Amino acid sequence: MLSFKSLIDEIENNIHKILDELSVSDISFSVEPAKPGFGDASSNVSFLLAKQLKKNPKEIADMLSAKFEKSQNTLVSRVESHPSGYLNFFADWEKLNQLILSESNLDEFGSVDLGKNSTMIVEHTSVNPNKALHIGHIRNIIIGDTIARILKKSNFKVNVLNYVDDSGLQVADIIVGFRHFNFPLQPPLGKKFDHYCGDDVYVETTEKYEQDPSLDEIRKNILKELEDGTSETAQFADKITRQVLENQLETCWNLGVFYDCLNFESQIIRSGLWRKIFEKxxxxxxxxxxxxxxxxxxxxxxxxxxxxxxxxxxxxxxxxYIAKDIPYAAWKLGLLEDPFNYQKYEKIQPGNHVLWQTTLASSNEPKQNFTAEKVITVIDSRQARLQKIITTLMSKFKSANDAYVHLGYESVTLSADTAQTLGLNTDGKQAQMSGRKGLYVNADSVYDLLKNKTMEETKKRHSEMSDDEIKKIAHIVSVGTLRYEMIKQDLDKIITFDMTKSLSLEGDTASYIQYTHARASRIIEKSQRCPSIDVDFSLLTDASELDLVKTIGLFDSNVMNAAQNLSPKVVARYCHDLAVSFNSFYEHVKVLDLGDRKLENSRLCLVNSFKLTLKKALDLLGIVAPDKM
RNA sequence: GGACUCGUAGCACAGUCUGGAUAGUGCGAGCGGCUUCGAACCGCUAGGUCGAGGGAUCGAAGCCCUCCGAGCCCUCCA
Incomplete structure (x- = not known):
């Protein structure tokens, strides 16, 4: 991959050669993109040599820079020994511009080969099918989906699984509601079935437990019946949970999240996998x-x-509970003979991305293989202890001790203000969500709120647009905003969700980033030209232009960083950096009507590279880059 | 009581893995910028004992130790 990293690599190689000449080894120096005002790339090598050579860093930097000037440099134009002791390198921008901008036009720009085409499972979502998805689940789903996208870009063969916990206590609770409290099977008019099950059946049924502890017996009996697949209760529950699952999947699909296979807990229990793993x-x-x-x-x-x-x-x-997770974990790693058959899910995923599901019945479809050499399970860090036990067990079953990875993240809490609107006074403190108490913000309503807001904003700017077009744009921006909010910060930071603050469209948000893409698109559209890479790269000399090229050239490094550290926010920050860099460019230099066609073409080439790169980077976040908004 | 995570500007967060130069970004505050490729934007200003203390290092927001504060987990619940 040719990118900014080519410059870094060249510098590293030449420093290594110089160190060999000096017969110094075992120095793990760094060469990194420079901070503004310190050239284009910097190395700390002189600091590390100071001790061995018993000289101060500045003297060493002077000596190294003199030697460096004499080495084979193609992308480096100049070296400077800074008084601090740093070595600062200045790039030959004409060459680097050509290198980066040409490369950025390729489809595989930004791809890295971390995975070597090895198999990987990413499991996420895994919500009880007894309620609608709330904003806390969305964090899990978006983290998982984004990680899967990043790993695919890093040359892993990724299978995305959703483990449907359809036989637990939470499912039993709504069955108790339907069976013993006679909740009708039809939701009230206009309400989705999953919302109805969660908001009404589940909440009201658990309320009744508190009033009447004798109901616990009924609950336990239902739970027992669920485990026996042949019981009438189990078949009734299956109908209910399938309907809820379908509604939950609609929410996910709407957010651009897709799966490869659905695994059902009930089937894992009935498959006999547990007995096998227990013997083992x-x-x-x-x-x-x-x-x-x-x-x-x-x-x-x-x-x-x-x-x-x-x-x-x-x-x-x-x-x-934990015992049920052990055979599933082992199955994912391919450590057990696969007892399942596979069939296609009843509904088609958008984009025709095939969705499979396990079945214990016979199937006309060929046997599938969703197991992998490595497994990443996305579950919030409150389950860290249980996951640690599973991880330890798996490392004993399989020699590679990082084969099973629990990717944990902190929970989403509600701000005091938002809790208050749901009827809970918290004395200004944030509040944990609770499905049982009905204290949550569901994902569909957040999306609706955002969509209405973005439709208004879009209408303000485009009175000429049709309703359909406005809706399309509002959808793209709403999904982007929600997804970006869920991954822009580190996994181990709590997200305090606030109905108004978290839905802002200004500042460090998806819409800010998407807006720059629309700006770039408009420039290209207005130019009435097809951008080409057959341009004079030496004409791009403004600081804002070079900074933009540099940022574009850092795409692959960021993908690598994100994949190695399983850190989606790295890509989010990169998208933001790209947008900031473009906005600065936009303010500083004009592209059109310069009266200099050659310069216009060079700048158009840069604008197009930016646009292509941002689109690819946003795609890793599952965010669509609009041409208008 | 034990395990894990967090603590950086009024607020929300980067930077900590892999120690080096001038600790960044957004919101909020103050000022300024649209007859100009789209103002969901940009520029400027103010705002920081990087929770506290100690240690190793030429050098610490970052590494080690102790302490303080917050969250979360520690059921024959799921």
Whole structure:
């Protein structure tokens, strides 16, 4: 890949050669894009040599820069030894412009080969199918989807899975509601079925438990019946959860999130995978039977150092929650024989991206393979302890100890103001969402709110547009805004969601970034020319132009960083950097009506490179780059 | 009590993995910029003992230790 990294590589190679001449080795110096005002790339190598050579960094920098001037340089035009001791390098911009701008016109620009075409599973979403998705689930979904996109760009063969937890207590609760409290199967007019199940059936049913503890018996019985697939209750529950799942998927698809396969917990339970993995655990002495103490009669996994033992099989012989995750994790890594058949999901995903689902029944479709060498499971960090147990177990089953990765993230909480609008006074503190208490902001309503807002904004600017066109743009901007809010900060920072502040369209937002793309598109459109890379690159000399080229050239480095660290925000920040750089360029130099066609063409080439690169970078975030907005 | 995470400007966050120059961005505040390729924009100003203390280092927001504050987990719940 030819990009800014070519310059960095050249500098690194030449420094290495100089160090060899000096017979110095084992120095892991860095060469990085320079801060503004310090050239184009900088190295700290003189600091690291200071001790060995017993000279101060500045003397070493002087010596190195003199030697560097004599080495084979094609992309470096000049070296400077800064009084601080840094070596600052200045690029030959005519060559670098050509290199970066030509490369940026290729489809695979920004791709890196971290994965070497190896297989990878990204599992995300994994929500109980008893309610609509809320803003907390959306964080999970967007992180997972973005990671999958970044890993694909990094040459991993990625399969995206959604684990549908359709046999747990939460599902039992709405079944109790339908069966014992006679909630009608039809939602009120105009309400989606998933909203109805979550807002009404689930919340009101759990309320009743509090008033009448004797209902617990009913709940347990329902749960038991769910595990037996042949029971009438289980088949009824299957109908209900399938309908909720379909509604949840509609929400995901609307946000540009797609899957490769749906795995159902109920099927994993009925598949017998648990018995197999339990035998294996026993053979490997990873579980122990407790004959005394508080866990008497249970099978447990011993806790590390100070941690408590974890019960995985109760004294009555039933498996606990974590136990269900163990066979699934092993299945994902291909450690167990696959008991499933596969069929296509009933509804077609937008874009015709095929969606499979597991089944225990026979199927006319060929057997699929969704297992992978590495697995990333996106689950919020409140489950870190359980996930750690799974990770440890998997590392004992499979020699590679990073084969199973729990990608954790902090939760989404509600701001005091937003909690208040939902009827909860928190004394100015943020509040945890709760499905059971009905305290959440659901994803569909956030999207609707954003869409109305963006439609108004778009109308203001484009009185000439048809309603259809305005809706299309509003959709793109709303989805972008929501997605960007969910990944622009680090995974281990809590997001405090506020109905008004989080939906801003100004500042560090998706719409700011999308706007620059629209600006670039308009310039190209107005030029009435097809941008070409057959231009005079030496004409691009303004600081704002070179800065933009440089930022474009850093695309692949950012993709690599994001993929290595499983950090979607790296790409988000890169998109923002690109937009800032373009806006600065836009203010500083004009592209059209210069009366100098050669210069116009050079700048058009730059504008087009920016546009192509931003589009690719936004695509990694699942954000669409509009030509008008 | 133990595990994990966080603490950087009034607020929300980058930068910490991989130590080096002048600690960045957005919101908010103050001022300025559309007869000009789109103002969902741009420029300028003010605002910081990088939670506290100690240590190793020529050099710390970053590494190590201790402490303080916040969150979260620690069920034969899921």
């Amino acid at each position: 655990l026993k053979e490997m002495f990873l579980v122990e039977f407790e004959t005394e103490g508080k866990n008497e009669g249970c099978w447990v996994i011993r806790g590390d150092n100070n941690e408590e033992d974890k019960v995985i099989v109760r004294s009555n012989g039933t498996a606990t």
